[in-house]
Amino acid sequence: MSLMQATITTVAHYPGLLCAFDFSQTDAQTLEAVSANGAISGIVTFPQGVTIGGDGVSLDGTQSAQFAGDSGDTPLTVLFIVTPTTADTFELYHNSYASRDTILSVEAGNPRFYYKSAYNNSENTINHTAAISLDKVNLIGFHTKNREANDQYSLEFGLAGETGNRESAVFVRGPYHSYSSATLFRSAFAGIANGMLVFDRQLTEAQIDEILYSLNIYGQISLPTNLNPDRFQSGAVLTAGRTIEGNFELAAGESTLSHFSTSQKGTPLEFVAFDTDEGGSVYKTAPLDPSTATELDFQAILGGAGGSSNQTSKVSGVVQIDGNPAERTVRAFGYDPTAHQIDGETLNLSKSLGHATSDPETGAYTIDLLAGYDKRIFVVAFDDYGADFTPDKALSVGDRVHPTTPNGHVWECTGAGALPSEEPTWIVDTETAQLYGTASMIAKPFYRPMVHGPVSPEVTLGTVNGDEYFNSVTLLTRFDGADGATEATDLSNTPATITFGAGAVIKTDQSKFGGASLYLDGSSNSYVRTNRVQNIGTGEFTLEAWIRPAASNTMRIISSQDLVNTQAVLTLRVNSDGALACFLRDKTSGAPTVYFFSAPGLVAMDGSKWHHAALTRDQSSKLTLWLDGTAVATQTSNANPTGNSNAYDIGHFDISQERWTGHIDEVRITEGVCRYTEAFTPPTQPFPNQGQA
Structure with a gap:
């Protein structure tokens, strides 16, 4: 599949889209335009000998292409998607019409837009100050108004997945040229020509940024499966952070699974399928990269007892359809594989761990799990397919x-x-x-099956709706897992890497939610590190966690300090006297420190109680410390603690200082949003790991 698929899907509804080219979806030589509204048609023709496939057309610097089409005198925005392998000077677009030349080029690594008219000897140029990136996907384009004098014309530039940059200049006379023909990729372009977008108007900054983001996601995934094509299958797609990206259906008679993915390319995805015609069988794939996979190879996951023979377990929740309670058959499936040896053979058959019917008035359900099952599960609500x-x-x-x-x-x-x-x-x-x-x-x-999980038994599931600010969550970890585990997963949209020090471990003796939590022993290696670089600037944010300290020391809960510019600091901590505190310092050298704290004795320091602790900044720059839903201290500051290498850490500062002793659970960081502005009831269930339905 091509990276342009996601982009074409993204721009298909944009007003003014004339055509969109995906240079990987072609025959051997000629590329036909994909016209969104029939305004124009066009053909891009490459010469003999080019290599077409993968993410586009591979060019060696000696080849060029020809465009033929017709747009009349409409304003024009032309955006090229390219992956250059050289920063030498080359042209992406050259149009000559009636003694006028319009050229989009790269000059010694920098994008350039140039217009020259022989009629009035005018010449205008925009040079972009940023350099293109080699072997990465670049967006380079221009906007002209055609015949409109004294107007603004722009040069667009950005990298896939990043915010777009742009520069503009005012011409005495705007570029005027026919869109009937142009030479593309001429004068030494070497690399991959991925695609081209053409609009009859200027795009907004938000639209440019949306295109840049879409260039770095999978888009439409269509892969054959090894599932039984004679039976109806449904399922879910999970990201690397084990959050559910979306659901899918595979009707009887179909053997190819299609799903539109918004995950970034290179992020492994897992596919989980539920066979509703086989009494509860469940299958999943290993984590895979859909852009390189040739088939979805589903393997059976085994259900069965996971707990001891004298324990019981259950899972409860609420089923809602469009915000209203709904009656549905609800099944629980084991997520982790369990092998069953029967008559000397290992049987690869799975079964449901239990089922129930949700109440038609309230949507509530409770499933008693088979034999006290205590490992992670999925809960799936099925409509009656008849x-x-x-x-x-x-x-x-x-x-x-x-x-x-x-x-x-x-x-x-x-x-x-x-x-x-x-x-x-x-x-x-x-x-x-x-x-x-x-x-x-x-x-x-008929409503598609709704899937929740993986979750641990005894957890009350939320409704279908999740977190309205989930796209602003930059770190979310629940510290669930087996006793003694030394790893955790970031459940945000772009998962960070989480590393445990030697004094950090998952323990099941205490937890706020999920049956486990992080325990830090206060030693020199008592820490958890992430590679999520803090990026709050002067804006809103929310840091929060459930804490259970077990020592009367000054200890950091969440900390971000630039290891290069140590001036930049952001910290939520507890002081040795049981006060909740904030330590904030602007990255500017010599800027004052913002340090404020609550009354002493509010936090139980003896390991006897769970507290919900939070630090927020709202749009008026008001900082607030919250303990168990109550504001306990405030200060006003727009200090910018964002440096160059200040990743978030949990439970320490620089390994050797202010180390945490005790438990921490459910850490969530939200950048750009102040979640709490007045007294609130602390969360009664795990933080949602998906957005609203």
């Missing part, structure tokens, strides 16, 4: 039938009778019953 169409089958009121060709609906019997001898044309009318054979039936929407 039975296959069977000729002349007798139906009772409430029975459901689904059509042979799925169309998003099932038909529920409202008046007993028999189905016809041949499958009818199903009428999608959700308000009026129709007669099928002698049975009265009405169409009902």
Whole structure:
């Protein structure tokens, strides 16, 4: 698949899109434009001998392409997506019309937009100060207004996945040229030509940034699977942080799974499938890179007992559809593989750990898990898909039938009778019953299965809706896992790497949620480090965690200090006297320190109590320390603690100072959002690991 697929999907609805080229989706020589609105058509033709495939067309510096199309005198924005391998001077676009030249080029590594008119001897240039990046995806483009004098014309530039940069200049006379023909990639361009976008207007900064982001995600994924094509399958796609990116369905008779992914390219994804026709079988793939995988190889995950014979376990939650309670069959499946030896053989068959039906009035459910199962599970809510169409089958009121060709609906019997001898044309009318054979039936929407997890038993699941600010979460870790584990996962959209020091370990003797928490023993290696560089600047933010300190020392909960410019500091900590404190310092040399704290004795320091601790800054630069939902100290400062290498750490400062002794659970960092502005009830369940449905 091509990186341009995600971008074309992103821009398909943009007003003014004339055409979008994906240079990897072509025949051997000619590239046809993908026209979004039929305004123009176009063809880009490459010479004989070029290599087409992968993410685009590979050019060696001696080849160029020709564009042919027609846009009349419309304003024009042309954006090139390229992966250059040399920073030498080259041209991306050269249009000559009526003694006028319009050129988009790179000059000694810097983007340049140039216009020259022989009619009035005018000449105008925009030079971008930033350099292109070699062997990375670059966006380079320009905007012109055509014949409109004294107007603004811009040069666009940015890197895939990063915020766009732009410069502009005012011309005495705007570039005027026909869009009927142009030479592309001429004069020594070497690298990959990935694609080209053409619009009849200038794009907003937000649209440019959205395109840049889309160039670094998978986009549409379509891969064959080894699942049984004779049965209906449904499932979920998980990111590397084990958060659910989305759901999918694979109807009977299909063997290719399609899913639109917003994960960044190179991020491994896992696919989990639930076989609703096999009494609860569940399968998953190993983590894989969809851009290089050739098939989704699903392997059975085994259910079965995970706890001791004298323990019980359960999971509870609420099912909602569009914010309303719903009645659904809810099943729990084991996530971690368990091998069963029976008659000398290892059976690769899985089974459900339990099921229940959610209450139609409240949506609530509780599933008692098989044999006290205590490992991670998925909880899946299934709509009633009904039975296959069977000729002349007798139906009772409430029975459901689904059509042979799925169309998003099932038909529920409202008046007993028999189905016809041949499958009818199903009428999608959700308000009026129709007669099928002698049975009265009405169409009902069929909702996709809803998947939650992996979660640990005894956890009360949230509703379908998640965190409205989840896209602003830059670090989220629950510290769940087996007793003695020394690893944790960042569940944010772009997971950070988390590293445990020798004095850090997951323990199950204490937890706020999930059956486990982080324990730090206060030794010289008592810390958890991340590679998530703090980036709050002067804006809003929220740092928060559940804490259970067990020593009367000054100890850091969450800390960010630039190891190069030690001036820049952001810290949420507890003082030795039981006060909650904030330590904040601007990155500017000599800037004053912002240090404020609560009254002493508010935090239990003897390991006897869990506290919810938080530090926020709102849009008016008001900093607030929160303990168990109550504001305990405030200060005002717009200090900017963002340096060059100040990653977030948990439980220490620079390994040897202010080390934590005790437990920490549920750490969440939100940049750009102040979550708490007035007294609140601390969270009663784990922080959501996905956005709102």
